[in-house]
Structure formats: C-alpha cells, structure tokens
Amino acid sequence: MTAPLHVTKGHGTQNDFVLLDGRTTPPLDTALVRSLADRRAGIGADGVIRLTASAELPEGAALLRTEPGAVWFMDYRNGDGSIAEMCGNGVRVVADYARSLGMWDPAAGDLVLGTRAGVRRVRRVEPPTGSPAADWYAVDMGEWHLPAGQQAAAVGADAEVTVAGLAVPRPALSVDLGNPHTVLALADEAELAAADLTAAPDVRPVPPHGTNVELVVPLGETVDQDGTPVGRLRMRVHERGVGETRSCGTGACAAALAVRTWAGDGSPAVWLVDVPGGTVRVTALPGGRVELAGPAVLVAELYVDLDALAAV
Incomplete structure (x- = not known):
C-alpha cells in the first residue's frame, strides 16, 4: 500500500491549486498532476504547485547563480499536467503556503x-478597504512586453480572435508576462456574458506555445482617497491547458496593461480588475515592470490515497 500524500488546497480569487511540500514529496509527473486536479475523481484544481528547493531543478539552479536569495522554487503545472512558466495567483497562494x-x-x-x-518578489500588504477578510500579497511580476512591439501598440492589435458566442472575430493585442496572453476588448458586459469559453478561442496567427485569452470590458476611472487615478475593468479568461478559470493573475496584468496601452498617455497606472472570483489590483511600475496584489486563502489540508487515485 502506497503511503498517503499530504497536500494543501488553496486559492487566489478562486483560481485554485493543490500545493505540495517539495521537502517531503517527489517531483511531479503528468499523471499525478492530472489526477490531483481532476474535479470529480481527485481533489480538483486549476493547477498543482510543488514548493521545492531551487537547487533541485535546472531552472532553479540557473536562477541561484544570479539570485542567491531565491532558495525556493515554484514548480507549477497546469491542470492538464503541462508545465507553465508562471501563475500570478499561484505565486500569492504559494507565498501564503510558504508562510504556513x-x-x-x-x-x-x-x-x-x-x-x-x-525571480518573483512577494510581500504581504494591507487589503483595500471593504475587501473580504483574507491576507493580501503583492508580487513584483517582473518585466512585461508586447511581442509585436510598438507597431502593435500603435495599431492596437496584432492578432484576431474568434470566440464562440460572439458574432465576429475580434482584433486582439498580445502581451507577454513570462507566459503568453492575448487580450481583446468587448463593447459591454452583455457581450462578456455571451462569450462561450467552454472551448478554446481560435487565435490567428496561431501562437507557437499556445496562449491565455482574456476578454475585457473597461469600466472607466475613479480617483482614490489619496488622489490616485484608478481604472477598472471586468475580465473573463480562458487559460492555456486549463479552460475558463475564475481568475488568472498574469491574465489580469495582461488585461490592465492592454487597456492602458489602448487608452494611451495619461491613463492610470493602477487598475482594479474584477474577475468571477473576486478583485485584484494591478499597478504598472517604472522600468516596464508590473505589480499584482490580491488575496490568498488556504482552505484545507488533507491526505490523498494514491492507490485509490491511480485506480480511477
């Protein structure tokens, strides 16, 4: 009989993850990730994260040569078992896991x-007034860029996306945050609700490594209590290797940065992004960097019967 596997379940704005302690669990494989993420026969999650020593993985060992403080590594897999470069909500959740x-x-x-x-740097921050009770974390998400460059910024698009439930293909802007995103704007929230994301949107030209697709509706701007202009938008997302999720941290950043690019000079640096699972805050930083802040919640610790999981 195989020894039970100890796991933790957590989420960031309902983008949910199975978390494993790499000090006591072996490296992940595709079959195990798929089984754990299965919402009927497993635990259920958008992804699986193993927090492990950076020195254990080639990618982590390479980072240590320039960032010796990065002793821990977020080994992240999508729910289908595929390796993913990054997950903004996952970084916050794994930070809370590391704290626990x-x-x-x-x-x-x-x-x-x-x-x-x-490398991603995470700090705990105060939640905005009126937010649900949860610890909030801010993540320096690093540099971002438009893969198609300033020409795409000037035109506002470098791709075309067909989404089930929407009558015609839409122009879209590619944004890279270490993982690929394609952002398209919709006219209103009725269009956003009509979109069918049970199937992956068709993106042309076809991205070589797939892409996450964000559908956004800008909701205007307000002024914060300290006088800071704050933009707001609503978003749905189809994640590469997962399907539609309740939230996507890098997707929220991509959406805010795309809307900011479309709005042009003078648009807010701070954006509140409403997703089905809650709200996160995106801040464009100097030097072409971006920060993501939002809640992280650990909801359960449990033991998984691996023999039963494998028998499904």
Missing part, C-alpha cells in the same frame, strides 16, 4: 521565489 510551513516570515522581508519566468 514556516519557510518564510513576512515580517523579515520579501519572499524571493524562483519561477520558470524568473
């Missing part, structure tokens, strides 16, 4: 975390 395991003390400074998209 005693691997990081927020009071001592930032968590320096290795990912396949580079």
Whole structure:
C-alpha cells in the first residue's frame, strides 16, 4: 500500500491549486498532476504547485547563480499536467503556503521565489478597504512586453480572435508576462456574458506555445482617497491547458496593461480588475515592470490515497 500524500488546497480569487511540500514529496509527473486536479475523481484544481528547493531543478539552479536569495522554487503545472512558466495567483497562494510551513516570515522581508519566468518578489500588504477578510500579497511580476512591439501598440492589435458566442472575430493585442496572453476588448458586459469559453478561442496567427485569452470590458476611472487615478475593468479568461478559470493573475496584468496601452498617455497606472472570483489590483511600475496584489486563502489540508487515485 502506497503511503498517503499530504497536500494543501488553496486559492487566489478562486483560481485554485493543490500545493505540495517539495521537502517531503517527489517531483511531479503528468499523471499525478492530472489526477490531483481532476474535479470529480481527485481533489480538483486549476493547477498543482510543488514548493521545492531551487537547487533541485535546472531552472532553479540557473536562477541561484544570479539570485542567491531565491532558495525556493515554484514548480507549477497546469491542470492538464503541462508545465507553465508562471501563475500570478499561484505565486500569492504559494507565498501564503510558504508562510504556513514556516519557510518564510513576512515580517523579515520579501519572499524571493524562483519561477520558470524568473525571480518573483512577494510581500504581504494591507487589503483595500471593504475587501473580504483574507491576507493580501503583492508580487513584483517582473518585466512585461508586447511581442509585436510598438507597431502593435500603435495599431492596437496584432492578432484576431474568434470566440464562440460572439458574432465576429475580434482584433486582439498580445502581451507577454513570462507566459503568453492575448487580450481583446468587448463593447459591454452583455457581450462578456455571451462569450462561450467552454472551448478554446481560435487565435490567428496561431501562437507557437499556445496562449491565455482574456476578454475585457473597461469600466472607466475613479480617483482614490489619496488622489490616485484608478481604472477598472471586468475580465473573463480562458487559460492555456486549463479552460475558463475564475481568475488568472498574469491574465489580469495582461488585461490592465492592454487597456492602458489602448487608452494611451495619461491613463492610470493602477487598475482594479474584477474577475468571477473576486478583485485584484494591478499597478504598472517604472522600468516596464508590473505589480499584482490580491488575496490568498488556504482552505484545507488533507491526505490523498494514491492507490485509490491511480485506480480511477
């Protein structure tokens, strides 16, 4: 009989994950990830994250040569078992997981975390007034860019996306945050609700490594209590290798950055992004970087019978 596998379940704005402690669990394989993520025969999750020593993985060892503080690495897999470069909600959730395991003390400074998209620095922050009770974390998501460059920024698009439920293909803008995104704007929330994301949208030209597709509706701007202009938008997302999810952290960043690009000079640096699972805050930083802030919640610890899981 195989020994039970200890796991934790957590989510960031309902983008949910199965979390494993790499100090006591072996490397992930595709079959195990798919079984754990299965919502009927497993635990159920959008992805599986193994928090492990950076030195254990080639990608982590490479980061340590320039970032010796990145001793821990987020080994992330999509629900279908495929390896993913990054997950903005996952970074916050794994930071809360590291805190719960005693691997990081927020009071001592930032968590320096290795990912396949580079090092991410995480700190605990105060939640906005009126937010549901949960710890909030802010993540420096690193540099972002438009793969098609300034020409795409000037035109506003470099791709065309066909979405079931919408009458015609829509122009879209590609945004790279270490993983690929394609963002298209819709006229109103009725169109957003009509979109059918049970199937992957058709993106042309076809992205070589697939893409996450964000559908956005800009909701205007307000001024915060301290006088800071704040934009707001609503978003749905189809994640590569997963399907529609309740939230996507890198997708929220891509959506805000795309809307900011379309709006032009003078648009807000801070954006609140409403997703089906809640709200996150995206801040465009100097130097072409971006920060994502939002809640992280650990909801359960449990033991998985691997023999039963494998028998399905």
